[in-house]
Amino acid sequence: MLRRSGLFVYIIFTTVVNATWFSDIPRTLAQPDGSIFQCLISGDQYVRRLHDQYNYTIILNQEDGYYYFAEQSGSELIPSTHKVGTINPADAGLIPGISVGKDVYQRRRSFYEQEISSRDGRDAPTSGEIAQINIFIRFADDPDFPQPRSYYDAPFNLDDEPSLKNYYWEVSYNSLVVNTFHYPGSINDINTAYVDLHNRGYYEPYSPANPDGYQDETQRTQREHTLLKNAVEAIAGDVSPLIDIDANDDGYVDATSFVIYGSPGDWADLLWPHRWSLYSDYVYINGARVYDYLFMLSESWYFNVGVLCHEFFHVLGAPDLYHYDGGGAPSPVGGWDVMESNSDPPQYMSAYMKWKYGDWIPEFPEITSSGTYTLSPLQEQNDVLYKIASPNSDTEYFVVEYRKKEGLYDVNTPGTRSGMLVYRINTDAGNGNASGPPDEVYLYRPGGTMSNNGNFNNAPYNAEYNHTEINDDTNPECYLYNNGSGGEGGLNIFNVTEADETVSFFVSLGNPSIEVTPENLEFIMEPDDFTSQNAYITNSGDEMT
DSSP states (O other): OEEEOOOEEEEEESSOOOOOOEEEEEEEEEOTTSOEEEEEEEEOSSOEEEEOTTOOEEEEOTTTOOEEEEEEETTEEEEEEEETTTSOTTTTTOOTTOOOOHHHHHHHHHHHHTTTGGGOSOOSOSSEEEEEEEEEEEOTTOOOOSSOHHHHHHHHHOSSSSSHHHHHHHHTTSOEEEEEEEESOOBTTBOEEEEOSSOGGGGSBOBTTBTTSBOSHHHHHHHHHHHHHHHHHHHGGGSOTTSOSOTTOSSBOSEEEEEESSOOOSSOSTTSOEEEEOTTSOOEETTEEOOEEEEEESSSTTOSHHHHHHHHHHHTTOOOOSOTTOOOSOOSSGGGSTTTSOOSSOOOOOHHHIIIIIOOOOOOOBOOSOEEEEEOBTTSSSSOEEEEEOTTOSSEEEEEEEEOOOSSSGGGSSSSOOEEEEEEEEGGGOSSSTTOSSOSEEEOOTTOOSSOOOOGGGOSBBGGGTBOOBSTTSSSOOOOOGGGTOOOOOOOEEOOOOOSSSEEEEEOOSOOOEEEESSOOOOOOOTTOOOOOOOEEEEOSSSOO
């Protein structure tokens, strides 16, 4: 049955499972007695945590349906005896910041990764045209979508303003077009949707207040996959065979999105934005199988251009750059890459990520001799990155790029500065930073160490801010990861210019040899005497210092 409806977004993608991390998203929750309280939620699709403004964790008690402050029990969280709103958690001796253990996190991540390994690797092409199928869904007890179809289409398809389409046209240097096709079709701009037979509570966890909810992971999987299967089959006949939904001819739909009405549940795994695969059912659109997908909800902070762009880069094979266990220090690249901490509108991905996973930068030149080099800003396609080998490692090297705060997207990078960024690439880390450290991509920034995040706002090198050199004695040091042991990286960059149309820098390779002749100078002088002697400083090595 097809009827007008509201919004919950699912995007089906054909890649490995990845996620998006969120911090301190405001939530308003109600207790069974009708009392209201404000809290925050942080996490990703694997684990998230309700907490108050002072970071005291909050958990739902399944027995009575009330929210309580949490206590740690091994690797799990359990309700304390203190209901939210009845006590000050600090006065009760509770511990702030508690979360599930890393083993629980990995178990939940493994749950989503089942059946995905066979689809690992790059899927959709990075140039030409990709057609994304987007399906709107609402539940039987949901109202109609509150906004017209054009409102929900905007984050996907706007041409001259921030959108999924505009973003990838720009970051690909006008080589990739992403067109999203919405189903069911719209009548008079009304946002019609597939209407499921079940109420929303059927897709939420069981509790005394929700007796129809799912009770275990098996039931949850069956309900979610059946929902998606039915939605796809309801609209499959409306998708024109002239739309190329399998551009790389691998037998799978390149990208499909489900937009489902409503807001995310707070502890409900199903009604939370996530990426997964429709592995338990065989569902096809014009002969191409619908498999991996992203699940998002429309009426929420999650449904925006930044999230769509982050998730779509997974379609092209890119990994996450944040740590899946919630991270701690140090964060690998912070807000300088859409694949770690995306804004809305989103910032670019780095030049290295564009080169490796987007195929949009044709050359990755390596600096092999000392001298002055010049970078163009990442808004341009050529002369935007250099590789510099470390003399102290065969598996780690450095990359430099120029980020200029301008335009629709890269104006949203951290802080107020433009300038040259310096990264460390670790080839032993595999693809991405999800399981790190070690991290594939790490950004140097003042104060950044093996244990401290440092200051991402001041990461750019720019003579305007007297931030012009990086070596083993600067802040930050150009340290290596070196299997967690650290150590000198041997990079020596100085004389970074002001950031304008371009930025230039001098790199010195090898080991200079400095000699001073004579080694000692002797002076015998009476009061008020003046005399001078000559000393000669010679660099007898083959590199500049």
